[in-house]
Amino acid sequence: MTTILHIDASARPGQSGTDPHGSHTRRLSSYFIRRWRERFPEDKVVYRDVGAQPPAVVTGDWVHAAFTKPEDRVPWMHGVLAESDTLVGELFAADTIVAGVPMYNFGVPAPFKAYIDNVVRVGRTFGFERRGDNVSYWPMLPEGKRLVLLSSRGDVGYDKGGPLEHSNHVEPQVKTAFAYIGLTDVWSAAAEYDEYGGDRLAVSLTAAERDIDGYVREA
Template sequence: MTTLLHIDASARFGRSDEISHGSHTRRLTAHFVQQWTAMRPETKVIYRDVGQEPPPYITGQWIHAAFTPENKREAWMRDVLRVSDTLVDEILQADLIVAGVPMYNFGPPAQFKAYIDNIVRVGRTFGFDRSREGEPYWPLLSDSGKRLVILSSRGDYGYQPGGRIGTQNHVEASVRTAFAYIGVTDVYEAAIEYDEFADHRLVDSIQQAEAAVKSLVSQLV
């Protein structure tokens, strides 16, 4: 049975196909999950809304706790890491991760960056040994077969690689980098553009993105 981790990171509540000024990324992730589960109804879906319920930001205490060996952690350390442990457990369970990550000022929302900071965990999703010959860091999920789908949206257009402002897009690249660091390198993408134009170009972009989502489901299922 496949386990699908569905993540939404938009600060907007609701979907753009259901309410005015709703989220395009919530729309895309919902379409993906609906189409996937229609084809694979036995799929276990885990839902995480970091847009509306963001994880805590990393603190000095969090870093202290995370880099303390498990058998030496004090009670307060376990408390500090409790949310992070839950988020990591969800990643470990998942075969497929579907993340709705809109562009906010050229990068992911702060809520999603907080999520990334909580799941990139020494000893759980990446290894570190300063005495190790060669590279002291290594991913722990490389052999897990996990796949990641990044569904994004942006107000302007031309953010694709080679596009008119493609070099200003730090969404997909940063998400890819973080997940590759822990060993998830099988990544797929689709995005809606022209949101701030709100004309036929947005309508066309939504149609193209939804078609891309449908194609991805067929490809990955």
């Protein structure tokens, strides 16, 4: 049985095509899960809505606690790290992470950045060692996990080779952060034309759903 961690990061409630002003990424991630369950009904899905319930941002106390050896932590440190412990635990337990992450001002939404900051954590998801003047880092996530990244954009041309590729800091940022902790297998799909609406948006959403169909069919 596969465990899927389903994450939504959009500030918009509801799904486009169903709810007024609904989210395109919520629509795509929900579509993915629905199609996956049709093929693999026995698989487990854990849901995390960071758009509606953002993780706490990293503070100085969080950094102090994270960089303190577990055996030396005092009670308040465990409290500060409790949410991070839960998020990291979900990540370790998942075989596939399905993340709906829209583009906000060329990057990820603030709640998803907070999520990244909580799961990219010294001693839990990455390790490091000082050797003289050099520092070595290594990932600590188990091998074999896959990230499915589903995004949406207001304009068009953000994909590789497109005229706005240089302004796309969603997929590159997410891939870099997750690769750092050991998750390098990433598949992505995105819808564009949100600011245009109409037929062009509808066609782009349908194309993204068709890409999802192909992925699930070949899984």
